[in-house]
Amino acid sequence: xxxxxxxxxxxxxxxxxxxxxxxxxxxxxxxxxxxxxxxxxxxxxxxxxxxxxxxxxxxxxxxxxxxxxxxxxxxxxxxxxxxxxxxxxxxxxxxxxxxxxxxxxxxxxxxxxxxxxxxxxxxxxxxxxxxxxxxxxxxxxxxxxxxxxxxxxxxxxxxxxxxxxxxxxxxxxxxxxxxxxxxxxxxxxxxxxxxxxxxxxxxxxxxxxxxxxxxxxxxxxxxxxxxxxxxxxxxxxxxxxxxxxxxxxxxxxxxxxxxxxxxxxxxxxxxxxxxxxxxxxxxxxxxxxxxxxxxxxxxxxxxxxxxxxxxxxxxxxxxxxxxxxxxxxxxxxxxxxxxxxxxxxxxxxxxxxxxxxxxxxxxxxxxxxxxxxxxxxxxxxxxxxxxxxxxxxxxxxxxxxxxxxxxxxxxxxxxxxxxxxxxxxxxxxxxxxxxxxxxxxxxxxxxxxxxxxxxxxxxxxxxxxxxxxxxxxxxxxxxxxxxxxxxxxxxxxxxxxxxxxxxxxxxxxxxxxxxxxxxxxxxxxxxxxxxxxxxxxxxxxxxxxxxxxxxxxxxxxxxxxxxxxxxxxxxxxxxxxxxxxxxxxxxxxxxxxxxxxxxxxxxxxxxxxxxxxxxxxxxxxxxxxxxxxxxxxxxxxxxxxxxxxxxxxxxxxxxxxxxxxxxxxxxxxxxxxxxxxxxxxxxxxxxxxxxxxxxxxxxxxxxxxxxxxxxxxxxxxxxxxxxxxxxxxxxxxxxxxxxxxxxxxxxxxxxxxxxxxxxxxxxxxxxxxxxxxxxxxxxxxxxxxxxxxxxxxxxxxxxxxxxxxxxxxxxxxxxxxxxxxxxxxxx
RNA sequence: GCUCCAGUGGUGGAAUCGGUAGACACGUUGGACUUAAAAUCCAAUGAGGGUCAAACCUCGUACCAGUUCAAGUCUGGUCUGGAGCACCA
Numbered sequence: 001x002x003x004x005x006x007x008x009x010x011x012x013x014x015x016x017x018x019x020x021x022x023x024x025x026x027x028x029x030x031x032x033x034x035x036x037x038x039x040x041x042x043x044x045x046x047x048x049x050x051x052x053x054x055x056x057x058x059x060x061x062x063x064x065x066x067x068x069x070x071x072x073x074x075x076x077x078x079x080x081x082x083x084x085x086x087x088x089x090x091x092x093x094x095x096x097x098x099x100x101x102x103x104x105x106x107x108x109x110x111x112x113x114x115x116x117x118x119x120x121x122x123x124x125x126x127x128x129x130x131x132x133x134x135x136x137x138x139x140x141x142x143x144x145x146x147x148x149x150x151x152x153x154x155x156x157x158x159x160x161x162x163x164x165x166x167x168x169x170x171x172x173x174x175x176x177x178x179x180x181x182x183x184x185x186x187x188x189x190x191x192x193x194x195x196x197x198x199x200x201x202x203x204x205x206x207x208x209x210x211x212x213x214x215x216x217x218x219x220x221x222x223x224x225x226x227x228x229x230x231x232x233x234x235x236x237x238x239x240x241x242x243x244x245x246x247x248x249x250x251x252x253x254x255x256x257x258x259x260x261x262x263x264x265x266x267x268x269x270x271x272x273x274x275x276x277x278x279x280x281x282x283x284x285x286x287x288x289x290x291x292x293x294x295x296x297x298x299x300x301x302x303x304x305x306x307x308x309x310x311x312x313x314x315x316x317x318x319x320x321x322x323x324x325x326x327x328x329x330x331x332x333x334x335x336x337x338x339x340x341x342x343x344x345x346x347x348x349x350x351x352x353x354x355x356x357x358x359x360x361x362x363x364x365x366x367x368x369x370x371x372x373x374x375x376x377x378x379x380x381x382x383x384x385x386x387x388x389x390x391x392x393x394x395x396x397x398x399x400x401x402x403x404x405x406x407x408x409x410x411x412x413x414x415x416x417x418x419x420x421x422x423x424x425x426x427x428x429x430x431x432x433x434x435x436x437x438x439x440x441x442x443x444x445x446x447x448x449x450x451x452x453x454x455x456x457x458x459x460x461x462x463x464x465x466x467x468x469x470x471x472x473x474x475x476x477x478x479x480x481x482x483x484x485x486x487x488x489x490x491x492x493x494x495x496x497x498x499x500x501x502x503x504x505x506x507x508x509x510x511x512x513x514x515x516x517x518x519x520x521x522x523x524x525x526x527x528x529x530x531x532x533x534x535x536x537x538x539x540x541x542x543x544x545x546x547x548x549x550x551x552x553x554x555x556x557x558x559x560x561x562x563x564x565x566x567x568x569x570x571x572x573x574x575x576x577x578x579x580x581x582x583x584x585x586x587x588x589x590x591x592x593x594x595x596x597x598x599x600x601x602x603x604x605x606x607x608x609x610x611x612x613x614x615x616x617x618x619x620x621x622x623x624x625x626x627x628x629x630x631x632x633x634x635x636x637x638x639x640x641x642x643x644x645x646x647x648x649x650x651x652x653x654x655x656x657x658x659x660x661x662x663x664x665x666x667x668x669x670x671x672x673x674x675x676x677x678x679x680x681x682x683x684x685x686x687x688x689x690x691x692x693x694x695x696x697x698x699x700x701x702x703x704x705x706x707x708x709x710x711x712x713x714x715x716x717x718x719x720x721x722x723x724x725x726x727x728x729x730x731x732x733x734x735x736x737x738x739x740x741x742x743x744x745x746x747x748x749x750x751x752x753x754x755x756x757x758x759x760x761x762x763x764x765x766x767x768x769x770x771x772x773x774x775x776x777x778x779x780x781x782x783x784x785x786x787x788x789x790x791x792x793x794x795x796x797x798x799x800x801x802x803x804x805x806x807x808x809x810x811x812x813x814x815x816x817x818x819x820x821x822x823x824x825x826x827x
Numbered sequence: 828g829c830u831c832c833a834g835u836g837g838u839g840g841a842a843u844c845g846g847u848a849g850a851c852a853c854g855u856u857g858g859a860c861u862u863a864a865a866a867u868c869c870a871a872u873g874a875g876g877g878u879c880a881a882a883c884c885u886c887g888u889a890c891c892a893g894u895u896c897a898a899g900u901c902u903g904g905u906c907u908g909g910a911g912c913a914c915c916a
Contacts, residue, residue, distance in 0.1 A: 214831095214832090215831060215832075216831055216832055216910075216911080217831095218831090219830055219831050219832095219911080219912095220830090220831080220911050220912080222830085223829085223830060223831090223911065223912050223913090224912075226912080226913095226915065228916090230916080250916080251915090251916065252916060253915090253916065254916080265916090307914075331914080332914040332916090333914085333916075334914075334915065334916090337915050337916080338915070338916065341916095342915095342916045343916080344916090345916095349916070350828090350914095351914060351916080352916085417915080419912090419913095419915060537910080540910095540911080610839095610851095610852080611839050611840070611852080611853085612839065612840075613840085616833095616840095617909095618839090619838090619839070621838090621853075623853060623854075624839080624852085624853065626853095627852065628852095630866090630867095633866095634867090637867095676843085685839085685840070685851090685852095686841065686842095686850085688851080688852085689840090689850065689851035689852075690850095690851080691851095692851055692852070693851065696851090768847075770846075770847050772846085772847095772896085772897075774896070774897090775846095775895090775896060776897095777847065780847070812896085813896070814896090815846090815896055815897080817846055820846060820847085821846050821847080821897090823846080823896055823897065824896090825896045825897095
């Protein structure tokens with residue numbers, strides 16, 4: 001017997017235990033059903049779930065359950081992105097052991113996730129900080145190293161003082177650290193990089209294949225990769241003509257303006273800059289470079305900054321014109337983009353124009369077009385002037401011609417340039433996977449032998465020493481022997497960026513327990529690519545770009561056969577409260593535990609998907625939760641009240657009265673709409689609306705108790721509870737199991753197939769015909785379905801209101817939309 | 828500056844192919860039940876006009892044009908907001 005009222009906590013506790021006992025959500029690799037891989041971005045075990053997690057995992061879980069009911073063998077795993085700084089900070093601040101701290105958080109959050117009712121196969125759980133996982137992260141690093149995709153170099157890298165470590169370009173947001181928000185400075189260090197730039201072109205090109213990704217994410221990645229096609233032009237330095245020669249190459253997207261070059265700019269960090277500086281200018285140039293270095297550390301962000309620079313004293317010869325042009329150093333040139341040197345054409349580039357005006361450098365027009373004025377840089381298309389044999393040519397055409405000319409003469413060629421830089425993966429921190437290499441005095445840098453993996457994190461470390469990696473404080477870790485010659489060697493103490501760990505976790509789920517390989521090739525090919533990935537937009541570049549790179553690199557190494565990891569991507573919006581992001585400092589957080597305790601997980605799940613489409617931000621409101629809770633109570637009461645009438649073995653009679661016929665159709669309409677809305681972009685908000693509409697229709701039906709047809713009511717209620725089952729996972733199970741008590745069908749509702757609708761019944765018998773005159777609605781007529789166009793026109797013209805509206809006018813034509821509308825055009 | 832996304836009642840948001848704008852909720856107001864409250868149920872709820880009350884009329888999807896019998900939806904332009912990139916040559 002169902003209780004008369006809905007008591008969620010009681011029901012939820014009962015079924016949680018039952019499911020756990022039965023391993024209800026176990027996924028098997030061998031199944032003849034088609035596979036479906038539903039994945040949420042795995043959480044960092046910070047201590048407690050927040051509402052963003054609840055939203056993310058509920059969305060994925062509803063999808064997973066829906067697909068399972070629709071005949072798929074569904075993989076829906078979960079794990080922990082468990083390396084990272086917070087664990088280490090806990091160690092520094094209150095002496096916690098990072099491993100224990102992390103384990104404690106994982107076990108608490110795991111309990112919460114189970115409470116949320118996720119259909120996760122916990123046997124495939126992974127945690128990136130465990131040896132059985134990071135062993136394979138290290139192994140993958142070695143494969144990348146052997147393929148030449150991991151290398152070490154000295155470079156000016158991003159340094160976060162507060163985190164005391166370097167950062168990848170992608171982790172610097174507006175000049176600040178992505179994690180702690182403090183200023184990032186530059187530091188010259190020897191660091192490990194992954195050659196993501198080798199994949200720049202294919203990472204860009206393959207974005208087109210990703211039809212299941214939003215344009216916003218794709219353009220963000222495209223912008224980040226930043227492809228531009230142009231030309232390299234090499235300029236001879238006049239002062240070195242007698243001294244063996246020196247060339248400065250520049251990259252330009254505007255070779256068509258080459259005749260207008262009046263000076264050349266190099267970045268303050270340009271390698272040859274000292275050679276290029278004459279003794280008279282040495283002091284001013286040194287000073288300028290010193291200032292630029294400081295400037296870039298303090299305020300590199302100001303775009304409105306007035307451009308500054310100083311001449312080096314040397315000159316280049318423009319090979320097109322023979323003109324001698326001075327070389328300047330200016331910080332508007334960036335050392336690691338293009339060649340670090342820029343040809344300046346003030347007449348046709350705004351930056352060059354401002355600079356030339358300020359320092360009185362010549363300006364030569366070489367493009368003419370409508371709106372040209374000498375008062376500002378003309379950057380529009382036009383025709384070449386002052387450009388010798390190229391005069392009169394359209395500038396777009398001239399780009400190719402001038403590049404060809406330069407190539408023939410041997411001082412240039414076309415070039416594709418990317419903004420993407422190699423991925424810096426070394427971190428001077430403790431809580432990460434150690435980079436598995438050693439440094440031998442004789443043999444140099446050598447990879448650790450694969451059979452010696454994992455290189456375990458030392459435990460004899462001191463977190464209290466500031467300014468150095470805790471790994472270095474270990475007495476045992478650093479000293480080792482060379483894997484090649486056996487002589488004493490020093491172990492690398494840097495650990496890997498945690499984004500390395502998260503770049504392949506979704507592959508490990510396919511074969512999580514494998515202790516021989518990172519994953520079995522067949523299994524990873526079977527389950528991947530991920531059919532639906534769900535997570536926050538904040539990873540649009542970072543994690544999603546790195547994972548795409550990893551997949552392509554591992555494919556090239558031969559570890560797998562697909563080239564994109566995530567077929568469909570849903571970036572869910574943030575959970576807000578009172579219009580702003582939930583945060584502890586604002587004090588507007590909502591604790592999932594409290595919601596579970598007060599309303600139950602089903603209410604939390606229903607509410608979090610109800611009001612906004614998944615991609616949009618979602619404003620949490622207490623009244624909204626209350627509303628969802630009341631709705632579930634309302635649904636529950638329906639079953640509790642009519643449980644004696646409901647039968648699982650219902651049979652819809654041939655003949656129905658209009659009331660029952662109407663309900664029957666409402667159910668079919670609901671099945672159709674809900675199914676379509678989930679399949680089409682996961683519009684859960686309208687799914688929830690339809691739940692309510694169907695519930696209202698059933699309440700309407702039972703209002704007058706004497707005309708109830710028990711079979712139709714059973715059909716309606718059993719359909720409703722199955723439609724609700726991906727969302728209200730506990731309540732639907734409870735209700736169904738009680739209903740099943742009296743029938744032979746004792747099976748979990750979550751094992752039932754998704755309801756089917758009949759197209760012929762998924763529409764109402766009657767339609768409201770809209771009658772327009774000249775596009776304005778003049779009448780609405782209730783009539784039957786499927787009438788001919790002529791009949792509908794006749795019906796429309798018979799209406800008194802229409803007669804009145806067209807009186808004295810001639811009908812020019814009539815337009816009929818079957819079952820919907822008649823538009824009469826009159827003059 | 829460039830790129831992408833969005834703009835609909837008091838609020839969240841609906842609206843397959845261009846075909847009833849505002850579904851479903853939240854909120855508000857009124858009513859029923861109750862000694863009272865909660866819960867529940869019923870009704871009204873875009874703006875303006877009109878009427879004793881209705882019927883009914885006009886306007887209305889950021890703004891301005893256009894295409895069309897018909898535009899929230901398509902096209903061009905403008906404005907506003909959000910996101911990302913940004914001295915990228």
